[in-house]
Amino acid sequence: QVQLVESGGGLVQPGGSLRLSCAASGRTFSSYTMAWFRQAPGKERQFVADITWPGGRTSYADSVKGRFTVSGDNAKNTVYLQMNSLKPEDTAVYLCAADPRIFGIRVTQSMLTYWGQGTQVTVSS
Numbered sequence: 001q002v003q004l005v006e007s008g009g010g011l012v013q014p015g016g017s018l019r020l021s022c023a024a025s026g027r028t029f030s031s032y033t034m035a036w037f038r039q040a041p042g043k044e045r046q047f048v049a050d051i052t053w054p055g056g057r058t059s060y061a062d063s064v065k066g067r068f069t070v071s072g073d074n075a076k077n078t079v080y081l082q083m084n085s086l087k088p089e090d091t092a093v094y095l096c097a098a099d100p101r102i103f104g105i106r107v108t109q110s111m112l113t114y115w116g117q118g119t120q121v122t123v124s125s
Contacts, residue, residue, distance in 0.1 A: 002026045002114040004096050009119030012086055016123070020081040022096030022116060029100040034079045035107050036070065038092035038121075045109060048094070051079060052102045059106045064090075086123045093118040 008020040022034065035050035049060045049070040058070050069082040079096060097112035 002098060004098060004114055004116035006094065006096050006116045006119040009094060009121045011122045011124065013125050014087060014123055016086050017082070017084045018086065018121060020083065020094055020096075020119060020121070022079045022081075022098075024077040024079075024098060024114075028077065031102050032098055032100050033102055033107055033112070034072065034096060034098045035112060036079075036081045036094060036096055037109065038090075038094045039118075040092040043092075045095070047106065047108070049081060050107050055102075083121070086121075088123045091121060091123050093120050095119075 003025045005023050006020060008018060012018050031053060033050060033052045036048040037045050038048050039045040047061050048064055049068055051058045051070045051072055053072060053074060067085045072079045095118040096116045098114045099112045103111060
């Protein structure tokens with residue numbers, strides 16, 4: 001089993017930045033896909049970004065491209081989501097997910113086996 005724990009959420013003003021972390025523990029894999037999703041109240045969960053290892057391939061939702069950056073530290077079993085130029089519409093619970101498989105396409109929720117509990121991000125003045 002793999003446990004995922006997100007951290008780094010909080011309240012930030014529009015235009016501000018936050019860095020989310022997702023720490024993995026338990027079983028480890030030589031390859032993996034990790035992804036960030038978000039869910040705002042009353043809305044469906046949506047894809048934000050993903051990253052694969054090895055290779056470091058990344059992909060982003062159009063709504064965050066150019067503002068968010070996903071990266072990983074394999075030695076720490078941690079994936080990060082750097083969020084810049086935050087907007088009120090970025091307000092949501094951000095969840096990370098992982099799977100030992102590598103997919104050649106942008107992941108969807110059903111592809112991913114392990115999920116964290118989420119961390120709240122609120123963008124408001």
